[in-house]
Structures are given as C-alpha cells and as structure tokens.
Amino acid sequence: MSDRSSAAKHPVSALLTGPYGHPFHPILVTIPIGAWVASFVFDIGSQAADAAYLVQASTWLIVIGIVGALAAATVGLLDFFAIPTGTPAFRTGVIHLILNVTIVVAYVVNALWRRGADADQVAVGPIVLSGVSLAALMVSGYLGGKLAFRYGVRVAEEDDQAEGFEPRR
Template identity: 35%
Template sequence: MRQLLTKLEQASGLDRTGDRLQETVRSVLRPRGLRDLLHGVWLGHPLHPALVQLPVGAWLSAAVLDLLPGNRRSATVLVAVGTAGALPAALSGANDWAELTTEQRRVGLVHAIANGIGTTLFVGSLAARLAGRHRAGRTLGFLGLAAAGGGAYLGGHLAYKQGAQVNQAAPDLHRMSEGWRPVIDVASLPHEKLVSRTVDDVALVVYRDGDDVSVLLDRCPHQSGPLSEGDLVRVDGHACVVCPWHGSTFQLDDGAVVHGPAGTDQQVLPTRVVDGVLETRLP
C-alpha cells in the first residue's frame, strides 16, 4: 500500500487532468467570500473535515441498519441524509484541493474520484430503495461504502502523510524552549513594518503599532510561506499580513485568519519588555 501511494504521489500523468480541473474549480468558486466560507475561515478550522462527518456517519449507520432486520425505512432515510450531505462536503474539498501542491493534488484527485464513485453508488442505492428494490439498494450501499472508505483512506494520507490543510506552523512551537526569550531591542523596532527574527531556530515575525507589539510565528499555516516577506494591509481597521505565496491573510494583533486558503489562525506569542528588550515565550 505504501508503494502504491508513493507511485500515486509521483503519477505526473494525472497533472494534465488535475491542472484543468484546478482552473475550473477556481473559476466556479471565484468569489473570495465563497472561497473563505468553504475554507472554514469563519470557523477558524478547515471546514471540509467537519462536513465529511455527515455523509460518512450517515452511510456507515445505514450499512449497520441494513445488517439488521426491520430497518428498511430508517436505513433509507440515512442514505438520503448522507447523499445530501455529500455535496457541501465535496464543494469544500474541491476548494481546498485547488490550493494544494502538485503531489497533494494527485492524491486528492483520486480521493475525489473514489468519493464520487461512492456518492454515485449511494444515489443508485437511494433510488432502488425508494422503488422498493431494497436488496439492490443494500448491495449498492455496501459498494458505495467501500468506495467512500477508500476515498477516506486517501484523505487520511493527504492530511497525515502529505500535510494537506494541516497547520504547517504548529510544529515550530515544539522547537522553542520554555521561558522568556529575548527577541529585539524595542528602540530598534520600526513602526508599522514587518521584522523577521529567530528564536531557537524558530522564525518569528514582529510588528509594532505604536506601543503595541505583536510576535507571530513566521511560517504561514497553509504551506509555510514566509509572512515576514508579505504585504501589510488593513482589513476592517486591523493591520494584517498577506502571505506572499498563496494570499492567506492574518490579523497581526491576534493572528485571526481573515482570508484563506488557510483555515486556521496564526499563532501569536506572549510578549513583555524587560530593560528595553522585547521578550517572548511559548503560549
């Protein structure tokens, strides 16, 4: 299985289809507000993993009921609920997929195909059940669950092996030692400019706005872009930094994500000033 997944990651033959599909997804989901909604910006957490719980849970529950007598109606309702929930889950997944790296998109494409097959089988299962052909409905449901299970396996590979939509900055917190650490002399810190500093080999970005100073992890949680090289903008009165790689936008005072593709906030570190020196520590 590991060898197959490695070959899938390296399957450049998928790129022609993937590149065209990426352009289509970006064209269809063009409004930024819609993209942010589907990325989970409003939630502070990627939306796709939350939405997939509905179809997977409903379909799995329907399969359990199909193994027990006297549950045809309940199983049919669960298949219908799961099938309806597959659409928003697919939209959010496609939105995230369009912002992944090439190797991630290859696995994600097959992940989507497997889930598409599973959903189609469940549509057929629902139609068969409503027509009174419950044996055929159960068979199609079990096949659909198998396909969706394969898709879920690939989704786990995307997240846990390839790091898709996982907060890329979070591991930096484990590399900093405990206690307060010096960062920079406050007197040398310019106003309303991004300054890059390193503490325990962890890259940080420092921003001063009057007497307020913020220290954030420098690596963008989406794909590790250097925020210290990003642009400064103001959104709803808040000073924000725009990642130079993919455009994720974060408030500098509290790290809140304003625009995706990042779906999580950026980590802000506590600060204090001792003898004119700005210090920071782990949260």
C-alpha cells in the same frame, strides 16, 4: 517549506472552507460517513428483524449522507484547488475526488433503487451496493488522510504547530 506546499495549507476562502488551521471539510465528511455506516447497519438489521421502520430509516440515512457529501464536496473541492498541479498531492487529490463522486453516484442509485419499495427487509442488491460503496469510502478516506497527514494539505505549517509543544510557563 516551499511556496507550492505552503499554498496548499492556506484556504482559498476562509469564509467558505474554514480558516487557516481549521478546515471545514474534515468536519463535514463525518455526516455522510456516519449516515452511510448507520444505513448499512440498519440494512443488516432489517434482515434479522423484518422491520419496515429499519428499511425506511436506512433509506433516509442514505439521503442525509448524500446531502452531507455534497456539502463536504463543495468545501473539499475548494481545498483541492489550492493544491499545485503536477504534484503527488494533486494526483492523490484527483483519485480522492473521483472516488468520492463515484461513491455519491452509487448512493444516489441506491436510494433510487429503494424508492417505492414497501418491504420489511432491504433487498440483497442494495445491501451489496452499500457494502461496496462503504469499501470504496474507506479507500477514499485513506487517501484523504494521506492528503492531510502525509502531504499536509490544509494542515498548519510546522512553525505554527510548534506552539502546541512549548512547555507552559
């Protein structure tokens, strides 16, 4: 294993990004993903049920997702700094980062678009924006998976992983 790939496996700051082998970023990304998927479901539900509570809940879920995304981005950015520049992993990380910033901006626009709307249904425009944002989120998630599972960013080294496959004594 090269020193360059080994550097991307270890945290810049274990206190901020999680200890070696237990990064915080994958845990934190579940907050925006879950909130934004649930928001989209509530948007669709508001079309079927004409329910103002679904509109309000959807908007709150978008805001919760934004806050969660900012927390995930903070630790993800620190993990990104550990990836050596000029590598395929770094280029993948740059695309992942740009996509995620774009998605968060789209959800901020979406939340502002809904602000002050007193309706029993979410308008079609914000629903379309949510759908496009979720599609982009899936692409970004794929790239995040590639960083971890293909390039091993913040994944324990194979020698450390081997203990999980030792037979019990």
